[in-house]
Amino acid sequence: MRDFHFPGRSPVFASNGMCATSHPLAAKTAIDILERGGNAMDAAIAGAVLLGICEPQMTGIGGDCFVLYSEAGSDEVIALNGSGRAPAALDAANLRARGETTVPLYSADAVTIPTAMDAFCGLSDQVGKLGLDALLAPSIHYADEGVPVAPRVASDWALETEKLKGSAREYYLKDGAALKTGDVFRAPGQAEVLRRVAKSGRDAFYNGEIAEDMIAALTAQGGVHTSADFAAAASDPATPVEAPYKGVDVVEHPPNGQGATALLLLNILDQFDIAAMDPFGAERVHIEAEASKLAYDARNRFLADPDCTIRLDHMLAPETAQKLAALIDPKKAMPAAAPLTEQVHKDTVYITVVDRDGMAVSMIYSIFHGFGSGIASDKFGILLQNRGAGFTLQDGHPNELKGGKRPMHTIIPGMIRENGKVIMPFGVMGGAYQPCGHARFVSNLQDFGMDMQTAIDAPRAFADGGVLKIERGYSDTVRQSLADLGHQVEITETAIGGAQSIRLRPDGVLEGASDPRKDGCALGY
Structure with missing residues (x-):
């Protein structure tokens, strides 16, 4: 239980339905949909689309999504891959011939076909109850009438405007400024x-004037996207991956997302007595940082398009984690793995909803970097993602850029089962941090018995690119101890990540938690 002498948040409790996400308007919209008779999928779609208006630097209809959900009365977790493919005519060889060593971040070459809208339309039709017109009405209203910019959104907005180009500057700046x-x-x-x-459904987005508007903007920036690429956009069902940790099973979305990285990291941590460590001490941060380096190195070599991912079973095998854990020196930091050629970044939104019947939805939705590629369509102002920067140009790599392939994605929704029952949809935003964030959240719950809100509030650290980024919630003593172990410690300028979760308690009560690092909240009714 939190100490009420200090500022903080309490978990939110309700009996009929719950939403936790990074903006209050989206959370309220989701609850409104539940109160109107919609199910958790209806509410998640309505809230997610609105997040693209509330947090346009993070996400939007020009982006991608991944979804995990369980139907009411079922503990089977179903996955849907709503990530886009590279245009058919694009190839790493062409970029290498131009002298590129990575996919240029803010170029048309980095724009994969936005596929979140296909996923939302399909899920509404196949799983939802109310229909697209009801689910999109709140976003239509707020897109027309406007949304006041929230503090965290404004902070991010100010950092991300330099890449906006052409009509994107008209749509996403005010008098040329953030x-x-x-x-x-x-x-x-x-x-x-x-x-x-x-x-008219998904075809209105992927065919005709709307698609032509996006294609024209990309063509003007040198893109090779065609009407056939957009017409072929499709989300696909997938089989989740999972692993046990200290009495629960953690369920993740499979590749091309990086959920397997979180599972490998948990498998490595499971080789140590984390529960005996100080939850906010240097020893735990060190072991977690070293395990992260090893897990992310495996991700860099193995994860790619689902058809190209190699050795996933080996990556998740217990003996792999045991061998990797043996490489960790408790008294000395190891060098970081070679830097990625593919890009990773932090700009994503997450929403989770549980309804009164027990349907649970874990949904993550993103345009990748802040304001994505910086390219917006001229007529409608659709900001296009730059997920194609997640490809590598390395010849023969499983994640090599090829037309029709999906790139390695950083975004991952999560679920937790206990004794076979779904008890918690959860997600941790933060780009590359997400697997580490998932592992830390689960460890906070299982190793230290924290409630969800305390587990989310707890300070974070992340070994990233040779630097151990650490929040100000850690003491000077801890930071010095980590430096003494050989870490290059850096207090990060912005808070690390953001998280939300909902617990389905055995008594039928729902418990929600939302990260104070964002503007959002958990709401129930």
Whole structure:
């Protein structure tokens, strides 16, 4: 239980339905949908689409999503891959011939076909109850009327404007500058797109004027995207991957997401007596950092498009974790693995919803870097992701850029089962940090008995690119001890990640938690 003498958040409790996400308007919209008779999938879709208006630097209809969900009365976790493919005519060989060594971040070459909209439309039709017109109505309203910019959104906005180009500067800047806290952001072009999708479904987005608007913007920037690429966009069912940890089973989305990285990291941590360590001490941070280096090195070599991912069974085998754990020196930091050629970054939104019947949804939705590629369509202002920067140009690598392939993705939704029952959808935003964030969250729960809100609030550290990034929640003593072990310690300028979760308690009560590092909240009814 938290100490009420200090600032903080309490978990949120309700009996009929719960949503936890990174913006209050999206959480309220999800609850409104539940109260109108929608199920958890309806509520998650409605809230997620609205997050693209509330947090346009993080996500939008020009992006991708991954989803885990369990139906009411079932403990089977179902996965849907809503990530896009590279245009058919794009190939790593072409970029290498131009002298590129990586996919240029803010270029048309980095834009894969946005596939979240296909996923939302399919899930609404196959799993939801209310229909797209009802689910998109709140986003249409707020896109037309505007949303006041929240403090964390404004902070991120100010850091990410330099890559905006062409019409994107008109749509996402105010008098040439970033919007500030309290400024009202409107997106009437996107409202019109959503009206057409609400009326005619996914084909309104992937065929005709809307698709042509996106293709024209990409072509003007040298892209090779075609109407056939957009028409072929499709989300696909997938089989989740999972691993046990200290009495629970952690369920993750399979590749091309990096959920397997979180499982490998947990498998390595399971070789140590984490529960005997100080939860906020240097020893735990050190072991976690070393395990992260090893798990991420495996990710860099193995994870790619689902058809190209290699040795996944080996990556998740217990003996692999045992051998990797044996490489960790408790008294000395190891050098970082070779840096990625593919890009990883932090800009993502996450939403989780549980309804009164027990359907649980874990959904993550992103345009990758802040404001994605910086390219927006001229007529409708659809900001396009730069997920293609997640490919490598290394010849023969499983994650090599090829037309029609999906790149390695950083975004991962999570679920926890206990004794076979789904008890918790959860997610941790933060790009490359996400597997480490998943592992730390689960460890906080299982090793230290923290409630969800305390587990989310707890300070974070992340071994990233040869630097141990650490939040100010750690003491000077801990930071010095880590430096003495050989870590290059750096207090990160921005807070690390953001998380939400909902627990389905045995008594039928729902418990929600949301990260104070973001603007959002958990709401129930």
